[in-house]
Amino acid sequence: MAVIEARGLGKRYGSTVAVDDLSFDVRSGGVTGFLGPNGSGKSTTIRLMLGLDRGVGTTTFDGQRFVELDHPMQQVGALLDAKAFHPTRTARNHLRVLAAASKISKRRADDVLEFVGLESVATKKPKNFSLGMGQRLGLAAALLGEPHTLILDEPANGLDPAGIQWLRSFLKDFAAKGHTVFVSSHLLAEMALMADQLVVIGRGRLITSGPVEAFVSAASGTAVVVRGPDLAALREALDRADAKVTELPEGALGVVGLTQEEVGDLAYERNVHLHGLMTRTASLEEAFLEATAGSEEFHLDYRASSAETEGSTR
Amino acid sequence: MTAALRYEVARLRTLRSTWWLLGVSIVVAAGIGMIVAWAATANDLGDNGLAIALSAGGEFSPVPLPPVLAGLVGVFALGHEYRYGTIRPALSAVPQRSSLMLAKVVVTGVWTAIVGVALVAVAYLVLLVFPGQNVAANGIPWDPAGRVALGFVVLMVLWALVGLGLAGLTRNLPAAIVLLLVIPLVVEGILFAVLNFVPALADISWLTKYLPFGAGQAMLTTFSPGELGGPEFEAATPLEGGIIFAIFTAALLGVTWVLFERKDA
Numbered sequence: 385m386a387v388i389e390a391r392g393l394g395k396r397y398g399s400t401v402a403v404d405d406l407s408f409d410v411r412s413g414g415v416t417g418f419l420g421p422n423g424s425g426k427s428t429t430i431r432l433m434l435g436l437d438r439g440v441g442t443t444t445f446d447g448q449r450f451v452e453l454d455h456p457m458q459q460v461g462a463l464l465d466a467k468a469f470h471p472t473r474t475a476r477n478h479l480r481v482l483a484a485a486s487k488i489s490k491r492r493a494d495d496v497l498e499f500v501g502l503e504s505v506a507t508k509k510p511k512n513f514s515l516g517m518g519q520r521l522g523l524a525a526a527l528l529g530e531p532h533t534l535i536l537d538e539p540a541n542g543l544d545p546a547g548i549q550w551l552r553s554f555l556k557d558f559a560a561k562g563h564t565v566f567v568s569s570h571l572l573a574e575m576a577l578m579a580d581q582l583v584v585i586g587r588g589r590l591i592t593s594g595p596v597e598a599f600v601s602a603a604s605g606t607a608v609v610v611r612g613p614d615l616a617a618l619r620e621a622l623d624r625a626d627a628k629v630t631e632l633p634e635g636a637l638g639v640v641g642l643t644q645e646e647v648g649d650l651a652y653e654r655n656v657h658l659h660g661l662m663t664r665t666a667s668l669e670e671a672f673l674e675a676t677a678g679s680e681e682f683h684l685d686y687r688a689s690s691a692e693t694e695g696s697t698r
Numbered sequence: 699m700t701a702a703l704r705y706e707v708a709r710l711r712t713l714r715s716t717w718w719l720l721g722v723s724i725v726v727a728a729g730i731g732m733i734v735a736w737a738a739t740a741n742d743l744g745d746n747g748l749a750i751a752l753s754a755g756g757e758f759s760p761v762p763l764p765p766v767l768a769g770l771v772g773v774f775a776l777g778h779e780y781r782y783g784t785i786r787p788a789l790s791a792v793p794q795r796s797s798l799m800l801a802k803v804v805v806t807g808v809w810t811a812i813v814g815v816a817l818v819a820v821a822y823l824v825l826l827v828f829p830g831q832n833v834a835a836n837g838i839p840w841d842p843a844g845r846v847a848l849g850f851v852v853l854m855v856l857w858a859l860v861g862l863g864l865a866g867l868t869r870n871l872p873a874a875i876v877l878l879l880v881i882p883l884v885v886e887g888i889l890f891a892v893l894n895f896v897p898a899l900a901d902i903s904w905l906t907k908y909l910p911f912g913a914g915q916a917m918l919t920t921f922s923p924g925e926l927g928g929p930e931f932e933a934a935t936p937l938e939g940g941i942i943f944a945i946f947t948a949a950l951l952g953v954t955w956v957l958f959e960r961k962d963a
Contacts, residue, residue, distance in 0.1 A: 435793055436786055436963040451793040455701065462790045468783035470713065477712040485705035485791040525787055 387411060388445055388533065388566060393432050395425070395439035395588075402428045403439065403588040410566045410583070412532075415559045417579030417596070418568035421676050425588035426568045427464070430537050434462055445533060457486040461526030463536045466518040471511030475502055475521055478510065479528055486529050496524040501550075515542030523551075533564040540571050552578045576668040586676045596668065603674050605666025607638040608647045611659045618647075618656040625650065638664070702792045702801035706775075709788075710805055715774055720813055723764045727754045727817035731824035735831040746920040747833040749846035751825055752818050756846055756918040761882050761911075764817055764850075765857035768810040769878045772861025775802045776954075777871035785963050799958050802862060803951065810858040814851035842920040849917025849936055856914055856947045863947065866954030882911035894932075907934040907942070914943030 388410035395403040403425040410416045420426045431437040435450050442449060445460055453459050469478045479493035497506045500520040505513070510521060519542050526534055534555070540548050548571070555578060559565045566583075569575050575582075582599050584591040592599060600606060607630070610618065615637055622629050627647075628640040639647050644663045651658050666674075710716050734751035737743060743750075750756040754764045779785035792798045825834035838844050865874040886909045893903045907913060916939025934942055 431786075431962070434790060436789055438960060438962055453793070456793055457791050460790075464786050464790075465783045468787050470778055470782050470784060472714050473712050477708075481705060481708040481712055482787060482791050484708035485701045485788075487701070 388433070388443065388535075388564060390429075390433060390443045391441055393429055393439065393441035393443065395428050395432055395437060401588055403432060406441070406585065406588065406590055408583045408590060408593045410564055411581065412564040413559060413562050414580030415555050415565040415567060415578050416581040416583060417575040418566060418583050418585075419572070419575065419672055419676075420568075420585040420591075422570075424585050424676075426585065427537050428588075429585070430462075430464065430535055430566075430568065433535065434460075434464075436464070455486045455529065457482065457488070457529035457531065459529070459531050460533045460535060461529060461531040462534075463519070463522040463526045463539050465537075466515055466522055466541060467510075467513070469510050469518070469521060472509045474507050475510050475513075475524075476506040478521065479525060482525055483528055488529055492528060492530075493524075496527045497521075499527065500524045516544060516547055519543055520547070532562075534558065534566070536565070536567040538568055538570065540569055540574055548574060572667075572669040572672055584672065584675055591675050599675070600666055600668055600671045603666040603671035605664070605670040605674065607640045607664055608642060608644045609636055609638055609660070609662050609664050610647060610651070611636045611661075612651075612657055613659065615656060617654045618651050621650045621654050622647070636660075699794075699797045699800065702794070702797040703805065705788065705792055705798070706801040706805040710771075710775070710809060713774065713778070716771065716809075719767045719771055723754075723767050723813060723817055724820055726763045726767075727821045728824050730754050731821035732828060734833065735825045735828035738825075738833040739828075739830040743833050745833075745839055745841075745843050748825070748838065748843040749918075749920045751833065752821050752838070752843055752847040753850035753918045754817060754821065756850070757915060757920060761879075761915075762850070762853070762918070764814070765853045765914075766879070768813065768854040768858040769861035770875065771810060772806050772858035772863075773865045773871065773874045773878060775806045775862050775865065777865035777874050780865070780869045781871040789963050795959050796955070799866075799955055803859060806858050806862050807855050810854045811851055814854035817854075818847045818850060845936060846918050846920060849940065852940055853914050853917055853943075856943050859947045859951060863950035863954045866958055867950065886910075886912050904932045906932045907938070910943050910946035913939040913946075915939065917943075 391407045393403050393406040406429060418426055428437060432439045432441065433443040433450070445453065450456055450460065473481070475497060476493050479496065480490055483490060483493055494503065494506060497503050500523050502517065502520050502524065505517070510518065513521065519539060523539060526536065540551055543551060552574060555565050555567065576596070579596050581594065582596055583593045584599070609632065611634070612618070615635065619629060619637060622637070622639055622642070625642060627642045630638040632638050644661060648661050651661070731751045734743065734747055738747055750758060754762050756762065779788055788798060789795065822834060822838070825831055838847065861874065861878050864877050865871065868874045868877065889909055890906055890912065893899050893906050913934045916934040917936045919936055
């Protein structure tokens, strides 16, 4: 059991606000994804949580600030940078240095290296490690103290597909044991498969937090799709029920604001013949883009044209 | 604090540079010991010769090499952490910043003191085994050889801590190394010349003795200013020099400590 409580986190770089009064909880027993556009303050937030960056606000781990934890690596494992190691210190020694500070046995370094698949390079200098190998070494460091909480900043960067799948399975299993996982990622498809809860930020501010299902279902892309030869009467009933209705190709209607059952009942009451009634769930990517629209720190022109294209085909 | 000390000892022990810097220092100390011993076979170098041998060249080196190498050990203690981003894992393991900084100061200081004593011992052993030399026949008298040997060890420690301070101040490994070499070799040299050879500044030429690296070097002095026939300059005594360099080192470390506490990792 470990609960992370972040309260009023804030950080400024000169006149630029990187993180602004950010508060959220991370619960144990599930994977909490940390999402936000580039430059939204995810990494800064994580560093603030661990006391690595100076700012305002507090973060507690089961009621204790990180700096107050006794042997913190045995409680909170953190992966912040993929290549935070001395290039000529062997992978094993890199871990042993960290282990020395945390009353962790030397043997544990070899155990975690084997766990992340780096046992064959344990005595190699990591200067020639790939990004993926660096991530694995960073993950090994995070796991060194057998912590109950993992905080990982973009851990899938540089991993190959098999590595990503391995990471996903591991994090889900780790969380299923009642542990706490807080993980940021740009890989929304991966996050959709892995996360149970989300914390979404934009421009350093909280946009939303809660279960992934709630986040996705709240997106406008989630709609009840109705098909039938003549939906005019149903359309009128839907308008009266204050549902948001959009016309889809081939005469279909998209309904937001009512459940599939409610739309079916309305069709039955109006004696409307249906050929199809289904709920189309927005993807996490659609929900994310909708939630963070306008809060990107760095805009890309193709996004606007892409959105227009999507709108015209709906 | 114990955790921080364990981290720092393991960090120092697992760095390759720790050992090659030690090796080079031993070679230098042994080499200079041999040169002095060789010179002492045909000349009576007396106690000053012994002092010079025990301090790896002592005051006759513009900057004695072992203290410079000790300075690199200090630079690496914090410079590597910033250059390779290991400061964040380090603070994830030891989040109490003052403990980590204190551990770096203590371990760097103790290590370079041990190395300094070892270098004195190596130089003395070389003298003892060198056939025909006449400088190490009567042990190590306190003045000047014993005093200079102690000053040499203190100088090693202070150079190392200055290196640590410069690395923390700049958070940039190459910049810290450049400053470590440029300040004593160039900046202090220019200031020394300006203060002593510009007539308009004659009234403040006494400031010369407060140039920190030069003052530290005074701990290795065996001859008084002017004794060798050159012009006399305002110079610190060995004790004054040690105190001046120690104050400079402490001030630098103090600034570094505050920055380390306050700035982002």
